[in-house]
Amino acid sequence: MDHKDWNASRCLYAYVAPDENEILYVGLTWNQTIRARWNYSAKPDFWRYLKRERGLTHHITLAGYIGLAPSRRLSKALLIDIESLLINDLQPGGNVQAIASRTSRPGMVVQCLGSSWPGPRRFYDP
Numbered sequence: 001m002d003h004k005d006w007n008a009s010r011c012l013y014a015y016v017a018p019d020e021n022e023i024l025y026v027g028l029t030w031n032q033t034i035r036a037r038w039n040y041s042a043k044p045d046f047w048r049y050l051k052r053e054r055g056l057t058h059h060i061t062l063a064g065y066i067g068l069a070p071s072r073r074l075s076k077a078l079l080i081d082i083e084s085l086l087i088n089d090l091q092p093g094g095n096v097q098a099i100a101s102r103t104s105r106p107g108m109v110v111q112c113l114g115s116s117w118p119g120p121r122r123f124y125d126p
Helices: 003-007 034-038 044-053 076-090
Strands: 011-016 023-029 060-064 109-111 122-124
Touching: 003 034, 011 034, 011 076, 023 034, 023 076, 034 060, 076 109, 076 122
Parallel strands: none
Antiparallel strands: 011 023, 011 060, 109 122
16 A cells, blocks of 8 residues: 555555455545554454454555546445445455445446455445
8 A cells, every 4th residue: 555545535445464365354434544544443343353363463454446437426425335335245354343234325336446456346236
């Protein structure tokens, strides 16, 4: 992740296992930066899960920016729905809250670009 990405907000982020093959957590940031969400106090349950259950002491952080058609505007609700779709489909072990239920945005298609993304590339909300 580039240093500028630590200051990004209104985007998604993911924590990936050191071997870069497993997505451990997907989150979003709206009024905070990725760095602020990375702090222990922001997600203590995740950090405990990472160390105790997975035995991991480090990870890779990815930033995910949302590209929309020129006529579309990024809203917090849309970002939440994208995050929810990814969590629901990927089932990362570190995401324990957003997997029980989710709102649907029928017809939404999310495509993950970039060489760092280790998971599936396309997600559909039926």
